[in-house]
Amino acid sequence: MNQPSHHLNAMRAAAPLVQNITNYVAMNVMANIMLAAGASPAMAHARGEAAEFVGLASALSINIGTLDDEWAACMHIAAQTASELGKPWVLDPVAVGATALRRDLGARLLALGPTVIRGNASEILALSGAAARGRGADSADPVFAAEAAARDLARRTNAVVAVTGEVDFVTDGTQSARITNGDAMMPRITALGCSLTGIVAAFCAVSPPFEATVAALAYYGAAGEVAAQTACGPGRFQVAFIDALFAMTGEALDAAARIEAA
Numbered sequence: 001m002n003q004p005s006h007h008l009n010a011m012r013a014a015a016p017l018v019q020n021i022t023n024y025v026a027m028n029v030m031a032n033i034m035l036a037a038g039a040s041p042a043m044a045h046a047r048g049e050a051a052e053f054v055g056l057a058s059a060l061s062i063n064i065g066t067l068d069d070e071w072a073a074c075m076h077i078a079a080q081t082a083s084e085l086g087k088p089w090v091l092d093p094v095a096v097g098a099t100a101l102r103r104d105l106g107a108r109l110l111a112l113g114p115t116v117i118r119g120n121a122s123e124i125l126a127l128s129g130a131a132a133r134g135r136g137a138d139s140a141d142p143v144f145a146a147e148a149a150a151r152d153l154a155r156r157t158n159a160v161v162a163v164t165g166e167v168d169f170v171t172d173g174t175q176s177a178r179i180t181n182g183d184a185m186m187p188r189i190t191a192l193g194c195s196l197t198g199i200v201a202a203f204c205a206v207s208p209p210f211e212a213t214v215a216a217l218a219y220y221g222a223a224g225e226v227a228a229q230t231a232c233g234p235g236r237f238q239v240a241f242i243d244a245l246f247a248m249t250g251e252a253l254d255a256a257a258r259i260e261a262a
Contacts, residue, residue, distance in 0.1 A: 001177075004257045005250030007207045007215035012038035016058035016205035018198055021045045021075050023065030023094070026194035029238070033195040036246040037219075039202035050077040058205035060089035061197045062114075064096065064105060072105050079112040088115040088204035091159075092197040097126025110157060115209050117153065118162040118197050121146035128153040143169050147262075151176065160209040162200070164193065168217045169262060172210045176262040179214060181221025183228040185237045192241070196220050214259060222256035223248055 017040045022030055027043050034041040044053045047070060054060055060082045062075050082089040091114040096106040106127055110117075119127065121141040128149040143165040150161040154173035163169040168179040186192050199220055203212035226244035231237035 001211050001214070001259075003250075003254045004215035004218045004259070005254045007203050007212055008038075008219055008248070008253055009250045010206040011203050014058070014206045015040050016202050017042060017056065018059045018061060018201045018205065019044050019053050019057040019078065020061045020063070020198050020201075021050075021071065021078055022061065022063040022092075022194055022198070023067075025065065026063065026191035029189075029191040030195040030198050032242055033192075033245060034198045034202060036242045037199055037202065039198070039205075041198060045071055045074050047074040047077060050074045051081040054078050054081040054085065054087065057087070059087060059201040061092065061201040062089065062109065063092040063094055063194050063197055064102060064109075065092075065094040065194060067101060067105065072101075075105070076108060076112070079109055079114070083113045088201065088209065090114065090116040090118055090197050090201040090204065092194060093117065093119050093123045093127050094194070096123050113157065114159050115204055116160045116162060116200055116213050117157070118164060118200055118213070120193070121163050121165055124153065124161060124163050125149050143167055147171075147176075160213050162213050162217065164196065164217065168221070170210065170213050170217065171262070175210060177210075177214050178260050178262045179217045179221060180258040180260075181218050181225060181256065183221075183224040185228055185231065185234060186221075186224045186241075188234045189238050189241070192238075215257075218257040218259055219245075219248065219253055222253055225256065
């Protein structure tokens with residue numbers, strides 16, 4: 001597998017336009033994070049332009065966090081169009097096991113062939129059909145408890161599945177990796193996980209899905225470690241984190257990345 005710097009540099013050189021159908025909580029934070037990383041984010045969720053915008057974008061991310069029927073329809077149209085056009089798209093199944101509405105939409109989006117599925121352990125377990133203990137958008141299951149489900153889900157859907165948490169786990173059903181970068185402050189800032197989905201989509205716009213996802217997670221976690229060196233609380237951490245994403249060089253990423261085959 002190429003060094004993560006290869007994928008970071010390629011993403012920055014391309015500055016891919018990524019359409020993000022995400023939640024109200026995440027929009028501003030996510031846009032700023034993606035801009036700092038070097039991507040071009042578009043928060044476009046109108047049903048009337050969903051298919052057309054996918055045609056313009058290099059990649060798509062879908063997050064079902066603040067869900068309603070209108071957004072669900074747009075998500076379905078956008079995902080179907082991305083699959084038809086062969087464009088990469090990333091599914092973030094926020095709290096997918098919590099309600100019937102989310103379970104139904106999760107199953108319908110899964111059937112449209114996401115390139116990458118990124119969620120916490122409880123979300124991946126629920127999406128795979130296994131028992132999960134999630135509390136809303138928070139995971140109550142450890143990452144290792146979802147590794148077998150992630151492998152099975154990847155094989156069934158031909159998607160790369162990323163289970164994110166204290167130690168991230170990524171698999172395409174054949175090869176797997178663990179990434180141990182990150183900081184304990186990161187879960188204390190709302191929308192950082194949602195924003196990661198957009199970063200993964202940006203990397204997938206220029207690199208093969210498995211390598212892109214692993215590199216994106218290492219980059220994100222390494223920036224979190226840099227931010228933690230100067231931040232004394234969540235507010236300052238968010239600012240330091242965005243700055244760290246912007247300042248991270250390929251060489252620094254390769255030096256900081258902790259990736260191992262699983």
